[in-house]
Amino acid sequence: MRGVKRFGVREKLSPRYIGPFEVLERVGAVAYRLALPPKLAGVHDVFHVSNLRKYVHDSEHVMFYDPPDLQEDLSYEEFPAMIIAREVRKLRNREIPYVKIRSTDHDDREATWELEETMKVHYPHLFEEMC
Structure with a gap:
């Protein structure tokens, strides 16, 4: 992201x-x-x-x-600051987890939904804070 x-x-x-x-x-x-x-x-x-x-x-x-x-x-450059929500979108055969990311210098209204898997690879520190 x-x-x-x-x-x-x-x-x-x-x-x-x-x-x-x-x-x-x-x-x-x-x-x-x-x-x-x-x-x-x-x-x-x-x-x-x-x-x-x-x-x-x-x-x-x-x-x-x-x-x-x-x-x-x-x-x-902009960096994700924190995860503010999680959601699992269900398709016919699978479930896709998403996270709502708030970026630096932005408020929650401008947060975006990103694939959880992609965010874990690029920004693992965001998920350490949630545990």
């Missing part, structure tokens, strides 16, 4: 939103230029309004932004 994720490409376990970032200006009718940090210097700074979410300010809400370690090709 460990994989390399590209910024902006919708893949399994890719983050939906990062930020918040300051809006510098409106570009056209439906696009905005954002003030991105130096770590995202290779990313185009103009985004369509459908890719943005409004931030509702709350004086008690403190935002900690810890950007992923982006590599030169704007990709980053």
Whole structure:
């Protein structure tokens, strides 16, 4: 399940939103230029309004932004953090065990079902915690 994720490409376990970032200006009718940090210097700074979410300010809400370690090709590595559920799917002649995996920097809503056998081979430490 460990994989390399590209910024902006919708893949399994890719983050939906990062930020918040300051809006510098409106570009056209439906696009905005954002003030991105130096770590995202290779990313185009103009985004369509459908890719943005409004931030509702709350004086008690403190935002900690810890950007992923982006590599030169704007990709980053992700690792499974823990198993949050198990399930056995039954077919006609066999049963296939699955585990629900939560990845690093993601919450339970973005967890995915993976084959238990594959996860045991690649990440045995996750199953040691369950015993």
